[in-house]
Amino acid sequence: MANANQSASMTVKLVLAWCFVGIPLAWGVLQTIANAMTLFR
């Protein structure tokens, strides 16, 4: 039971940590791709 709780807590931490870095990075990449599209217009 304690192990299951620990594992669930670690999963939540993992999701939060990856969102913390992934969301800003994805936003920046999307901005760049949107700007780069002018090259092919």
Added chain:
Amino acid sequence: MTSANAAAPQGGFFSFLDRAHTVAEPGFSRWMVPPAALCIHLCIGQAYAFSVFNLPMSKLIGVDHATPDDWKLTDLGWIFSIAIFFLGTSAAVFGRWVEDGGPRRAMFASGLCWAGGFFFAAIGVYLHMLWIIYLGYGVLGGVGLGLGYISPVSTLIKWFPDRPGMATGMAIMGFGGGAFIASPLSVWLMQKFSTPTHIGVAETFICLGLIYLCFMWVGAAIVRVPRADWRPEGYTPPVVAQKLITKNDVYVYDALKTPQFWLIWGVLCLNVTAGIGVLGQASAMSQEMFPGRVSAIAAAGFVGLLSLFNMGGRFFWATISDYIGRKNTYFCFFVLGPVLYALVPWAGSLGNVTLFVVFFLVILSMYGGGFATVPAYLRDMFGTRYVGAIHGMLITAWSMAGVFGPVLVNYIRQYQIDNGVPKAQAYNTTMYIMAGLLVVGFFCNLFVKAVHHRFHMHPEHEAEEAQTEVAAAGDPAGA
């Protein structure tokens, strides 16, 4: 774990930064470490986007035009150069300190220096004193860059002995990606803080400093080092010795005495020289090689695409290197690279923009791949123990290339134009020289062999080191 904590230095406000307090508790997932590393690298990657401040900072007094009292673009260009110089210097000087104290202390210090650099730069802008910005962003921020760049490397390699290339590639990818966030964010903040009579550069620096401080300290808080006896589940170290992957460690300063260190230094320097010159001149080059066909806006898009492939290449090539080996990965760069560079003038003569773009996207992916694969290459050659410090010293190759690359591209282009070569063809010679540099890199890589056993750490050397570590950082067994 318990023994590690028990033996950890007690008391002292900053004791939570010690390596002994960073040892992972049972149940900790190693996949928490890449986001911790990304917290650092995404922030310090802002350095690549510093140019967005150059134009606004050249009009701080005149606001909508540059007055004679405003700073010149040539003077502002030094801010980035000083920061990159101190990145290399501090990585080399503090590598051992980073390795001894563990990742948390280094990340914490890196955050302080990096954010402090922004705060000093804000004061410099407010008082309109450029030397404060040189000292703030350039020197202090540059030290933050160096500490931050190397701080998670050896930790990631220890957590991912089965996939060291992928792990370090993920972190170093963040350095390439930091500019994507910083560039639009900085522009947006400057718009928010600007008025018809004032450009909001100082306020933007303060905001960025605060954001980066929080981000980097979150990284420092969540990073952990594995226990000494920890292995990934289901992973057994290879029993059969691999020729180019050592099971021994080489002491940090002994690594400098090996030909392998200097050959890999040459490999990195040549690979970076070829890429960095192009990256800096990509916008002008695309417009001059295809006059009337590539507008300034399209050229900016081209630069964005190059940065995207520079970032993606860091993860892609470093991950590939786990399967085909580091030496073979660099062989790909040094065979494919010269061919592509040599084909660029041909694409220009055909007027084929798509081919030109594709060639450079592949070239820039290999430029990024060179950065990201090198920590694992060093691990293979010199072992895990001092890989962070050795990597720190290798970063001087980057500083050197940062000077040579742009100078080569700029001066050769100017020389060609002065001698009557049309602008559209002024880059051809540069492309052939870049191809030549990569051929030299091919031979540097070819001569890399396993490190001679006389450089491996001996038991008495290790005992001495262990004693030093006990004195410096508490219980080394826990690390």
